[in-house]
Amino acid sequence: MKKVIAIDGPSGSGKSTIAKLLAKKTGYTFLDSGALYRATALKLLNLDIKEDTPDRIIETILNNTKISYNNGRVFLDDKDISEKIRTPEVDRYTSIFSSRSCVRDFLLHIQREFSSNNDIVTEGRDMTTIVFPKAWRKFFLTASDRTRAMRRYNQLKVAFSDIRYEDILNDIIERDERDSKRSISPLKVGEGVIVIDNSELTVEATIQKMLDEIGAIK
Numbered sequence: 702m703k704k705v706i707a708i709d710g711p712s713g714s715g716k717s718t719i720a721k722l723l724a725k726k727t728g729y730t731f732l733d734s735g736a737l738y739r740a741t742a743l744k745l746l747n748l749d750i751k752e753d754t755p756d757r758i759i760e761t762i763l764n765n766t767k768i769s770y771n772n773g774r775v776f777l778d779d780k781d782i783s784e785k786i787r788t789p790e791v792d793r794y795t796s797i798f799s800s801r802s803c804v805r806d807f808l809l810h811i812q813r814e815f816s817s818n819n820d821i822v823t824e825g826r827d828m829t830t831i832v833f834p835k836a837w838r839k840f841f842l843t844a845s846d847r848t849r850a851m852r853r854y855n856q857l858k859v860a861f862s863d864i865r866y867e868d869i870l871n872d873i874i875e876r877d878e879r880d881s882k883r884s885i886s887p888l889k890v891g892e893g894v895i896v897i898d899n900s901e902l903t904v905e906a907t908i909q910k911m912l913d914e915i916g917a918i919k
């Protein structure tokens with residue numbers, strides 16, 4: 702395995718933006734694991750798969766599904782769906798289907814495979830605990846509910862002008878609850894993970910803090 706800088710954290714903690722910039726600074730390749738979960742959920746959504754659909758049906762679908770990630774773009778069955786996965790509907794579906802072990806098993810191999818040839822910076826919910834527990838460096842980024850909801854609101858309002866801040870806040874609280882309480886791969890602070898609360902920090906300040914930590918433990 703090459704070097705892995707693994708970052709976990711809840712939605713809106715800035716981990717995607719931060720991981721991308723950290724990858725640029727270190728020269729490592731960026732892997733957004735949430736994009737893989739979103740692409741998988743989009744496939745299931747397109748096929749009208751419901752929450753109570755049995756695992757074996759989902760497994761059969763996923764055995765015939767190709768998901769790949771290249772240069773910040775995510776591909777579903779060779780189609781670039783990078784923009785299509787960023788909607789509130791896909792947000793919700795992804796949170797629901799990412800708690801299924803058949804979905805997580807399917808993506809585990811894709812994620813680990815990605816690090817076999819590249820030094821990577823990756824972010825998600827179980828990067829530091831399940832996918833890369835032996836990562837070279839491990840971080841958990843977080844921020845208050847309200848700060849995270851406001852960040853998400855500012856991102857989404859560009860494309861969805863009728864979106865309401867209160868709805869986003871409720872969505873975030875609901876998703877956090879689902880992501881951290883699920884029985885498989887819950888979002889949590891793992892062993893040897895450095896926690897950074899960036900509610901009051903800019904993106905640049907957060908990255909600097911991470912680089913300082915990386916330097917300090919080198």
Ligand code: DC
Pocket residue numbers: 712734735736738739792795796797799800824825826827828876880
């Ligand atoms: O980071 P994001 O908002 O793009 O993630 C979308 C969803 O995917 C979120 O509900 C949690 C889930 N996810 C996960 O369960 N495990 C990961 N490693 C990454 C994302």
